[in-house]
Amino acid sequence: MSAGLPARKRVAILISGRGSNMAALIAAAKAEDYPAEIALVLSNVPAAGGLAIAAAEGIATATIDHRAYGRDREAFERAMQAVLEAHRIDIVCLAGFLRILTPWFVGHWEGRMINIHPALLPAYKGLDTHARALADGATEHGATVHFVTPGMDEGETILQEAVPVLPGDTPETLGQRVLAVEHRIYPLALRMIATDYTLL
Ligand code: GAR
Numbered sequence: 001m002s003a004g005l006p007a008r009k010r011v012a013i014l015i016s017g018r019g020s021n022m023a024a025l026i027a028a029a030k031a032e033d034y035p036a037e038i039a040l041v042l043s044n045v046p047a048a049g050g051l052a053i054a055a056a057e058g059i060a061t062a063t064i065d066h067r068a069y070g071r072d073r074e075a076f077e078r079a080m081q082a083v084l085e086a087h088r089i090d091i092v093c094l095a096g097f098l099r100i101l102t103p104w105f106v107g108h109w110e111g112r113m114i115n116i117h118p119a120l121l122p123a124y125k126g127l128d129t130h131a132r133a134l135a136d137g138a139t140e141h142g143a144t145v146h147f148v149t150p151g152m153d154e155g156e157t158i159l160q161e162a163v164p165v166l167p168g169d170t171p172e173t174l175g176q177r178v179l180a181v182e183h184r185i186y187p188l189a190l191r192m193i194a195t196d197y198t199l200l
Helices: 020-028 049-056 073-086 103-108 129-135 171-199
Strands: 009-015 036-043 061-063 091-094 113-117 140-147 157-164
Touching: 009 020, 009 049, 009 171, 020 036, 020 049, 020 171, 036 049, 036 073, 036 171, 049 061, 073 103, 091 171, 113 171, 129 140, 129 171, 140 171, 157 171
Parallel strands: 009 036, 009 091, 036 061, 091 113
Antiparallel strands: 113 140, 140 157
């Protein structure tokens, strides 16, 4: 650590899939002045492609398969919580993590857990956001980083950026345009909250 810089916040990224937002956060955190380090990548899906990317970057990885816990969401979350505590995590970033979280887990991480959503919240909460925006004839769409609260995709916005919807767009072409924005704003949002949190 450079003299004069505060200790970097220890971040866990929770994923379920390919992990392109995770990779963007890992890349950003390599900057010497970045206020957070990626200390753990945790997946609920053993085959998630992002796990191999993280491991290749030398980052600790963990898999907690939610299927082992049946319908007991809290038991699954208690297992996650134990791993997060073992790695002394300060901030949790959800990055394509496709499990609904209970009020117990969300409450534990209140103000310290953020999510990226592929829409301009409060528009298009939930799934299939690109197809729904196109079906509505929306002229703009985008991505939002927000704090996680018990209501799905409802927490306070940290950063949001719009993209135009272009003639001939499909969910795939629009999704690619949004994803490029996601990869830019997620590292910026984490920088913001890790810095604020440092000052608390
Ligand atoms: C991203 O587009 C993210 O915004 C979205 O899943 C994708 C994950 O891609 N998240 C949600 O829809 C959450 N409601 P990635 O694994 O390549 O980051």
